[in-house]
Amino acid sequence: MKELLKQARENKHLKTREVAQLLGIDQALISKFESGNRKPTREQVTKLASILEIDYETLMVAWLKEKILYEIGDDTNLGIKAMKVAESEMRYEVAVKRHNLSASLTAILNEIDSLKKILDQKRAFDSFRIAQALELEYTFESNRIEGNTLTLRETDLVINEGLTVSGKSMREHLEAINHQEAIGYIKQLMERGFSFNERELLSIHNLILRGIIPEDAGRYRRVQVMIKGSSHMPPQPNLVAKEMDGYFLWYESQKSKLHPVVLAAEMHERLVTIHPFIDGNGRTSRLVMNLILLQNGYVIANIKGDYDNRMNYYNALESAQTKSNKEDFLLFIAQIEKESLERYLSIIGT
Structure with missing residues (x-):
């Protein structure tokens, strides 16, 4: 040693x-x-x-x-x-x-693993254009969850054509550009085999808030916050650094033990529960989740931003945060990953 x-x-x-x-x-x-x-x-x-x-x-x-x-x-x-x-x-x-995993969660994880085996055999059919289109959808949906009103087509025009959409705020434009760059960053981390740590988390968050709230980009919050529509109260600002130390210690101790989908979901829920940033916690948490999924050979789990999916997502999070019951949230993320794998396989043709 x-x-x-x-x-x-x-x-x-x-x-x-x-x-x-x-x-x-x-x-x-x-x-x-x-x-x-x-x-x-x-x-x-x-x-x-x-x-x-x-x-x-x-x-x-x-x-x-x-x-x-x-x-x-x-x-x-x-x-x-x-x-x-x-x-x-x-x-x-x-x-x-x-066997502590519920029968329902175990069943979905088994289905996910079966789909991943098929995907591993079809890697030769991967396409840059397919990945680009799915990443664009992910940026659109992740921002839509947070209230961004750009349509999928408008998001494409802003990111890939560099156009300004009339009637949309500068913040909404920056949210689209920043999120797409953050996806590129986590893909670089995955390809280089970097281990996820505090420095990488702060870099991801810095990209998310760059040009929007520059003074808080890549920095833990220094004020108390409340989550709109939730009864969960995040920790006081003076406790955030300690909570984040525990977050990374937990990750290091569990990353080789848990099923990657469960690990990714846990890292998402734990981060958004601590709510370490003044803004951008949701987008950053979902990017961390998808970094872990990509590192383990899975595909991006794209949570849709329509009303029904958004409410199911928030309700599952609320249950984890206030009732100490993570089952609904783990099931929700596992189902999203299963559907994302099925869609990816259908696109590349299996």
């Missing part, structure tokens, strides 16, 4: 002092981690994985291995027997946790 930490830090051209500042600990501890004289806590391992952009699973396995070997010491034979018993019990626990 010590080699992993030192090599990753040097690859990022960071000093031990800089890593210590980001981690909020004494510089001497970083040197001890790298020399093997001190072991980081589980929480510190999670933060180090994010800061140094080390694969969380790789680093956690190395950390757990060293803890196990330390505890076993010279009792090698007993240690091997104990690990065999532990392996059996852990496999049972994993099986139990998987």
Whole structure:
């Protein structure tokens, strides 16, 4: 583990002092981690994985291995027997946790996985023009959810023709342009294999609000907000940074455990519940969700902005935020992804 930490830090051209500042600990501890004289806590391992952009699973396995070997010491034979018993019990626990998903959600996820297998065999039929058209629809629908009145055709004219639509506000024009650029940005992240972290989130949000509220673009809110039409009260502004630390820690610990569609839906719901920005939370949350889906080989889950779909979306979110019941929201997102996969396959011809 010590080699992993030192090599990753040097690859990022960071000093031990800089890593210590980001981690909020004494510089001497970083040197001890790298020399093997001190072991980081589980929480510190999670933060180090994010800061140094080390694969969380790789680093956690190395950390757990060293803890196990330390505890076993010279009792090698007993240690091997104990690990065999532990392996059996852990496999049972994993099986139990998987069955915590409802029958309805499990059924949709199985359908999604079947559709993805078909899609994986049809990748040769992918087309830039098809992707461009679907991304345009996504920009149109995501903005429509938030009250943008540009039609699909007008959105196309603004983005692809550079035209100004009479009777539409400058903000609506910028929302279309900015969202399309944000889609391009998450596709770049996906293609480069970048790990999702705070820097990337703030960059996505910066694109969404660029030229609209420039002083708040890419920055956490500094005032209390209320969500129109919702009884959910987001955390106080002085708690936002802490909540976001927890958000990224949760992601690092769960990204290799959860089904990608469940992970994407959870990251969407958790972000919009914290509501870390003064504006643009919905669009940013949906972009984060779709970044995770694209990284895992799925297609963009495009939530429609018409009244019925918008109300179903808001009601499912409200249930997750105020009743601690995420089932409706997970089912809603899974159904949207299933329909998006079916449509994509029908377009490319299967």
